[in-house]
Amino acid sequence: MARRAPLIDGLQFCRYRREIFAQMRRGKVDAAHVTIAYHENRIETLGNIAAWNRRFQDNADLLLHADSAAAIRRAMAGDKTAILFGFQNCSPLDDDLGMVQIFRGLGVCFMQLTYNNQSVLAAGCYEKHDAGVTRFGREVIREMNRVGMVVDMSHSAERSTLDAIEISRRPIAVTHANPEFFHRAPRNKSDTVLKELAQSGGVLGLSLYPHHLKSGSECSLESFCAMAERTVEIMGEKHVAIGSDLCQGHGDEVVAWMRDGKWRRKSGGEAEARWPPPLPWFAGNEDFGNIKAGLRRRGFTEAQAAAVMGGNWMNFLEHSLAPGG
């Protein structure tokens, strides 16, 4: 078994192809949670899993499909990147509680209860009002607990997020978002959420997506690391990790799909659906070393920096992905 500290990305969604998998290996990414559905229904999601199965076959020297901490350790031992599947929305359930176990059986490890909008389970952060976790939402959280699928509230609204923390019998995650104290945006989280999440044993993955950062694409590594330090002060050093939200290689039609899905004809009064320019110090899977170096310069010990870069996700997944919560 590998004993070195793992490097784990809590969320990314790239235009995956061999070139990116090779970058993952060069960047020593041991595991990444990748998004396999935004607005897709059950059938479309099965198609996305089938596409990933082909990628695993075609890139078996670089990747393996993981749905446990043990599988991540196998990847580390074999110099591969472990890929964990996740949904950014509950749309693949097609409103059927029974699909939670089925998708868990297909290796889906994370599910957001909502993307930006109201779902049948909870409210997204772009809704004007948030009534919290719904009747169906309670049932789904309990079922996710039972089968070992992580409740992810990254895009959810505040009350819904606090409800999910309370209802879930296992710690939950915010795989990719930043604290509101750093940059005020609907996607970022209040001090209350940070504290409740940490107290319940959950993990926050800090995001590198420019819209979640102060000064956007101009945000400096130093500024990001100062945010990480302050977040650790609030949440404790076991509860802060990275969820890069790296979206490499997509055309603008993909960000339009994320925002508009099938629910409206075109974006409303929001910013035009375009990808922001990437950060100069984090443009891809080869750049996680920059973040670790930045944290060390900020004063994080080697152990503290390693925890943020993957150790905390590893501990969390060790407990979260086993069935029977």
Add this chain to the structure above:
Amino acid sequence: MARRAPLIDGLQFCRYRREIFAQMRRGKVDAAHVTIAYHENRIETLGNIAAWNRRFQDNADLLLHADSAAAIRRAMAGDKTAILFGFQNCSPLDDDLGMVQIFRGLGVCFMQLTYNNQSVLAAGCYEKHDAGVTRFGREVIREMNRVGMVVDMSHSAERSTLDAIEISRRPIAVTHANPEFFHRAPRNKSDTVLKELAQSGGVLGLSLYPHHLKSGSECSLESFCAMAERTVEIMGEKHVAIGSDLCQGHGDEVVAWMRDGKWRRKSGGEAEARWPPPLPWFAGNEDFGNIKAGLRRRGFTEAQAAAVMGGNWMNFLEHSLAPGG
């Protein structure tokens, strides 16, 4: 064209077969809005429409499929019952705005934005909290307005209902519910909703389902007609009609399906999922005459009683089912 006053039922969901269609004819039911989906998705709903197409073929002497006021008049002229399709939930959309026009093209005239639970469009009346119509809900209401599909808020929560009245450019309906002043139940409507609905040109269909009535299955015809009279005082005589919620011939597994759908394994702490005994004075489609007679005895004029028994629905549908709102 038939000029007599039509008898129109604003909602029912029976175990439809020739025997019931014959009862409709004996009861002189000119038109009925029938439910073709509760929790069904797009594909399952198409199957339900196909089953109805077979019923129309097999019972062409008794029925016709209607999606306009003109078609209801054709049914009246030919001594047939006009069947109008409706959904009690938005599940057939499969979260896709584009399905509104497609289902309207297949003859679906009504859609509830929610059944009892939170949907992606609005909150149902059994949710603890109600955040109103959602972002997607606004888009769907506008699309329903455009294609001429009636927004039905029968099972929706209060704030969501008031939001829908405000957002919709065309009058909306509560096809089957009673006033809360008569019987306090999550499914019944407040005076505020009654007034706003009437002011906006909408219609309330009074329900004969025992759980919506004071004293349940023991409710007397006189008590029902007194409620109708008081409701007309609040809403005005153009805005009150009948939506019987007649659920004839189903086994208890059907009421369990309505309540639990695919979202939970079994009913929670609610009353056991069983059909209540029918009212002695309203057990089927032959019994609408009893209600009209009761209204006349209560003091409704012939014209007022005829308006409640169908004239008001006819006027509403005349304006609501045409495209281009």
